[in-house]
Amino acid sequence: MTGPILPDAGRERVRAELRGIWRTHRGRFVVVIALFGASALAGLAPPRLVGVLVDQLTAGAGPAEASLYGASMLAFVLVQAVLVMFAIRSALVLGEDVFTHLRDQFMSDVLQVPMGLVESAGTGELVTRTTQDISSVSETVRRALPESLIAAVTVILTLAAAALTSPLIAPAYLLAVPLLVVVMRWYMRRAVGVYERLGASYGPLFASLTETANGARTVEALNLADVRNRSIDDVLARHWVTAVGRIQLRMVVLPWSNLAFAIPVFASLAWGGWLSIQGQVSIGTVVTVTLYAAALVAPLEALIGWTDELQKGLVSFARILGVGEVREQAGGDALPSSTDVELRDVRFAYRTGHEVLHGVSLRIVPGERLAIVGASGAGKSTLARLLAGIDDPTEGRAMIGGVDVREVPLERRRREVLLVTQESHIFAASVLDNVRLAQTDASDDEVLQALQATGAADWIDRLPDGRDTAVGSGGHSLTGAQEQQLALARVVLADPHTLILDEATSAIDPTAARDLEAALAAVMEGRTVIAIAHRLATAYDADRIAVIDAGQLVELGTHEELLARGGSYADLWRAWSADGGSSQGVD
CATH class of the missing domain: 3.40.50.300 (P-loop containing nucleotide triphosphate hydrolases)
Incomplete structure (x- = not known):
């Protein structure tokens, strides 16, 4: 297929649309962030209570005090569960409202695209944007954004809690930063291109499959099954290459990022243990900071995982917005003066x-x-x-x-x-x-x-x-x-x-x-x-x-x-x- 294809929106346009979504729903976003923040704070209490309990037991505390601390930890866990429930519900409802607006706007834009351009781009290109890209944006809005928000708030508050608990041990977390920076910079330089190629590969694939299905009688009558199979195999092979590119990207990022996440746990335990031997911190403090380091692993892994989905979603968002740009460019503002x-x-x-x-x-x-x-x-x-x-x-x-x-x-x-x-x-x-x-x-x-x-x-x-x-x-x-x-x-x-x-x-x-x-x-x-x-x-x-x-x-x-x-x-x-x-x- 020759001719122009439907364009993708530029990064500045994507940022402008995201800012517009934020302005429209600012109050609801703040509520969601506050709920997640409160749930993260409640989740910080149990590690702190464990550390205090360790110090109390070392000092000779009895079963009654241990039971009190245990009950307190259970109460905080329940409070966190309730807050997370309300936070996730609020985030999902907000995500659904945002996605509904995006979907309605997209369908309005699609119906205003000049038919000549749609035909030049090929039906597969438009089908991809109305199915694959919409699905990707839906996944981003409904899951990736809320989950990333939970992870980001948890990481920030956990780091703050670790620093407040022990300014001497917490700097050990920084040993993971150089490796994380190198890994994420390598990833960010390649991710957009990988997902742009992956998104573009769906158009020819859907077009070939649709043409074969719609022309099934012709294929059977003229014995074209082998020809159509080869055509589908060709587009599948090109799609496979782009899909493998995404897998290779993750194969590099995930092992190195997991290594980086493990560094704070071992570093805080080793450094905190030495400080404890020197009498500068208590054993309970070492336990608390180490538990905070361990608690960072899950949200950081989630952030890395959802960053991948966010990159895919942003590329799909740009492709969806590109349809709107076609609408804006379609026609001028001149009005006919007669019926000639x-x-x-x-x-x-x-x-x-x-x-x-x-x-x-x-x-x-x-x-x-x-x-x-x-x-x-x-x-x-x-x-x-x-x-x-x-x-x-x-x-x-x-x-x-x-x-x-x-x-x-x-x-x-x-x-x-x-x-x-x-x-x-x-x-x-x-x-x-x-x-x-x-x-x-x-x-x-x-x-x-x-x-x-x-x-x-x-x-x-x-x-x-x-x-x-x-x-x-x-x-x-x-x-x-x-x-x-x-x-x-x-x-x-x-x-x-x-x-x-x-x-x-x-x-x-x-x-x-x-x-x-x-x-x-x-x-x-x-x-x-x-x-x-x-x-x-x-x-x-x-x-x-x-x-x-x-x-x-x-x-x-x-x-x-x-x-x-x-x-x-x-x-x-x-x-x-x-x-x-x-x-x-x-x-």
Whole structure:
């Protein structure tokens, strides 16, 4: 797949978004930090009590005092458990709220990404961001952040407690710092690149798997199993290399970090023991500081482990934010001043050096019905995509109301010009809700009028629950023609000033197609309709006909004018008429 891919947000953008999340939920974050801090303080009491108990027993304390200290330690453990329970609950609820906002914003951004860019990037790239990256961010927000917060607060308070307990022994902890600094610097320099490559490797993998699954019948019919297996093996091999890179990273970090964590335990015990022999500290103090050193191991290991997950989550967060940057870059702020639609010397190539449109200029008269005809592969659908602003011309300009399509805000562009193709999608919802997607505040009567305009109202009344019947996945099954009628009803409800029909009636028999187009013409009187003709009967009904041949506009005029010229259109018409007006007359 060539062409641009969906971008990743820069580090400054990621930091800005994180600061925004902090500002929005600052109070709740403070509460969570305070709860974790209180639970960590409660957890510091038992080691201290053990040290005091050791000194008391050395001084000759009896069972009663030992029992009192034991009961006190148990009380602190219970208090810590309760505080941890409330802290984790608060952190999870906060994480869920943050993730819900991020997910909703992401889905809003996805729906505003220009379709041309999505197609250039490949379906696998977008699927990866909506599944793998969302899942990674979810894991980060729901688990990695709270767990890292617990670990960080525990480490800070434990270090402070050790220093307060014995300023003489606690500096022994610093012996682990040089090794930790070297290990973490080595890790941080490599982690971002490793996770960026890992995230990018999922796109081709999902694309290959999806293509194979969707084309299963073709694969079976043409005996392409070996070919598709090799394709999947290739992307799996590339993904495996990136995944192994992550494993190798952890294989280096974890052993050395574990060694660093063990240093404070042995150092405080050895140094504290010597100080105790010298009479500078008590045995109980040595025990307490050593227990604090041992207590540091678990949260430090958690920090290292969750740092890995945080790196992965930040890379995924940058990929998700990158979709939002595409939305921000889509279109400008220019507004059309009229309903004119025009192409000015446009050229277009899907791949460099393979131009499919060659200097096409065409002005559509507002309110007219224009049919675009031509042989299969002539460039008709590409022309429609340029007019709708889905693709940008390689050269030249596509204009709406005197403004370059690229400069019109994406949402406004979709209200001005609407492209309807032969591919329609029915969502898992009722018939009414499927049509109402085009205008969410439309009344039932307005939806019904749109259905009547496309001829769908009659068969809808015969459905089990009428217009409230659930259709789409898991619902009532519809024919291809019925699905297209619902899709066209959405267009009627959306009410654009220019409508582009790219073989939108190809799944309906010729008589039904002509009836449907006649109904649409009546409903859309005064609006511009551009029909990519699949049947020449469609062209016959048009005000003007544009003939595309090998990526060039070769003829333009009415049906009678083009027949009189005896050119390409006349040849197509004679061939189509001789074939009895079959559906394959154009292609």
